[in-house]
Amino acid sequence: MEKLQLHITISPDLYTKDPESSVLGQKIVSKSIEMINDLGFEDFTFKKLGLEIGSNESSVYRYFESKHALLVYLIDWYWSWVEYRLVFATLNVPSVEARLTQAISILTAEVTEDNSFSYINEVLLNKIIITESSKAYHTKAIDSENQKGYYKTYKRVVQRVSDFVSEINPSYEFPHMLISTVIEGAHHQLYFSKHLPALTDFEEGKNNIVRFYTDLVFNTLSHK
Amino acid sequence: MEKLQLHITISPDLYTKDPESSVLGQKIVSKSIEMINDLGFEDFTFKKLGLEIGSNESSVYRYFESKHALLVYLIDWYWSWVEYRLVFATLNVPSVEARLTQAISILTAEVTEDNSFSYINEVLLNKIIITESSKAYHTKAIDSENQKGYYKTYKRVVQRVSDFVSEINPSYEFPHMLISTVIEGAHHQLYFSKHLPALTDFEEGKNNIVRFYTDLVFNTLSHK
DNA sequence: TAATATTAATAGTATTACTATTATATTTGC
DNA sequence: GCAAATATAATAGTAATACTATTAATATTA
Numbered sequence: 001m002e003k004l005q006l007h008i009t010i011s012p013d014l015y016t017k018d019p020e021s022s023v024l025g026q027k028i029v030s031k032s033i034e035m036i037n038d039l040g041f042e043d044f045t046f047k048k049l050g051l052e053i054g055s056n057e058s059s060v061y062r063y064f065e066s067k068h069a070l071l072v073y074l075i076d077w078y079w080s081w082v083e084y085r086l087v088f089a090t091l092n093v094p095s096v097e098a099r100l101t102q103a104i105s106i107l108t109a110e111v112t113e114d115n116s117f118s119y120i121n122e123v124l125l126n127k128i129i130i131t132e133s134s135k136a137y138h139t140k141a142i143d144s145e146n147q148k149g150y151y152k153t154y155k156r157v158v159q160r161v162s163d164f165v166s167e168i169n170p171s172y173e174f175p176h177m178l179i180s181t182v183i184e185g186a187h188h189q190l191y192f193s194k195h196l197p198a199l200t201d202f203e204e205g206k207n208n209i210v211r212f213y214t215d216l217v218f219n220t221l222s223h224k
Numbered sequence: 225m226e227k228l229q230l231h232i233t234i235s236p237d238l239y240t241k242d243p244e245s246s247v248l249g250q251k252i253v254s255k256s257i258e259m260i261n262d263l264g265f266e267d268f269t270f271k272k273l274g275l276e277i278g279s280n281e282s283s284v285y286r287y288f289e290s291k292h293a294l295l296v297y298l299i300d301w302y303w304s305w306v307e308y309r310l311v312f313a314t315l316n317v318p319s320v321e322a323r324l325t326q327a328i329s330i331l332t333a334e335v336t337e338d339n340s341f342s343y344i345n346e347v348l349l350n351k352i353i354i355t356e357s358s359k360a361y362h363t364k365a366i367d368s369e370n371q372k373g374y375y376k377t378y379k380r381v382v383q384r385v386s387d388f389v390s391e392i393n394p395s396y397e398f399p400h401m402l403i404s405t406v407i408e409g410a411h412h413q414l415y416f417s418k419h420l421p422a423l424t425d426f427e428e429g430k431n432n433i434v435r436f437y438t439d440l441v442f443n444t445l446s447h448k
Numbered sequence: 449t450a451a452t453a454t455t456a457a458t459a460g461t462a463t464t465a466c467t468a469t470t471a472t473a474t475t476t477g478c
Numbered sequence: 479g480c481a482a483a484t485a486t487a488a489t490a491g492t493a494a495t496a497c498t499a500t501t502a503a504t505a506t507t508a
Contacts (some may be wrong), residue, residue, distance in 0.1 A: 040362070045463090050452095056486075058486085060466085135359060180412065195361070200400055201398045201399070202448045208401070212397075220443050274456095279456075282498085291497095
């Protein structure tokens with residue numbers, strides 16, 4: 001598969017200085033993805049990051065006002081990328097059912113190939129979303145941050161797929177619950193499969209998570 | 225409703241000194257539940273707790289070796305309490321379907337009454353589970369802690385309800401995924417309903433979350 | 449009453465998540 | 479091609495955190 005040269009635009013509210021605008025900024029994003037994966041978000045610090053990229057803690061602060069802000073940026077980047085893939089995969093697909101099937105697959109499958117963007121490793125970023133993203137919004141500041149639009153992209157993705165659901169079954173009462181349950185659920189299952197397997201029915205190579213959520217959605221929509 | 229005098233036993237692995245064994249220990253648990261709710265887990269500290277209970281930071285450390293250990297204790301207490309309610313509510317219910325319906329309701333409804341235990345506020349504890357519990361297991365130490373049995377009770381609850389699922393439909397492939405999706409999903413929906421309502425279809429007083437998950441499970445099991 | 453255990457008080461440590469200031473590169477505008 | 483503007487690095491500093499260690503005071507029990 002060839003590398004796509006596409007561009008993801010992130011709202012300026014999510015950074016102090018645009019990390020895409022300089023080599024240092026790109027290194028900050030790129031290396032922080034690696035380090036958050038290696039160390040976990042708690043043990044990751046701007047000081048360690050500065051050291052790794054041959055730069056300084058204070059330089060990182062010129063791009064992101066806090067560790068939390070960097071995590072929010074990465075999450076938004078991820079959902080922007082998912083939204084792009086969602087649009088791309090459902091464009092020119094005439095059947096809504098097929099579009100929804102595609103969407104569920106994109107939302108629930110583990111990312112295994114890193115090939116779209118030069119300095120962002122999507123495989124690692126997906127792992128961060130799975131293990132760290134809930135820490136971003138389970139915060140006392142959630143309401144004010146939500147108002148500032150920090151989670152806009154994620155909400156738009158949910159809305160987009162919920163629209164397929166409503167198109168298939170316009171009388172279905174809970175399209176948003178269904179889709180947010182699928183997204184968050186799949187992330188939990190992927191995490192559980194590696195760390196708390198008793199909570200799951202994962203089997204290597206059998207695609208159980210995608211199958212489980214696909215069946216769940218279509219069974220739910222075909223009922224009554 | 226009268227107060228039940230029942231007793232919940234927590235594995236000694238989850239504390240340094242049993243908090244139930246002294247007034248100070250009970251005050252630590254009781255006040256920490258209040259304070260984690262007020263401040264959020266990040267801003268809650270043993271120093272602040274000591275101050276509030278008229279005791280000292282170092283005294284708290286005799287009961288729990290860390291803030292994290294205290295959270296794990298609270299989570300285990302919560303699931304032990306849920307398990308008790310689960311057993312109680314399904315005892316002498318002859319139909320499996322009715323037992324599963326009861327179970328889903330216990331797992332997905334918000335706790336609104338605090339009446340079983342003297343020094344533990346179950347309403348607040350339920351809120352902590354909803355907003356803070358994912359922080360306990362999204363940690364680099366998850367595997368070693370899981371091995372030490374830290375999440376045994378939660379896993380037992382999932383197993384218990386999965387067994388109802390398998391009894392209703394023995395050929396259903398994903399009973400654990402289904403139940404863990406319901407539990408984690410309901411917590412997310414309760415959180416979203418208060419902070420990110422665009423991700424949900426919550427309506428005050430309409431019991432949508434319980435209805436959504438009940439329908440989801442029974443539709444899934446009745447299919448094919 | 450003495451021994452023992454529990455709790456409180458004090459002090460201290462390394463680290464964190466920042467802020468502020470200044471010095472040194474690098475880029476750009478003319 | 480040089481000055482001005484800007485970006486980055488280095489250094490230092492702060493308040494707070496998550497603990498540990500030690501000692502002193504207070505209960506409990508034998």
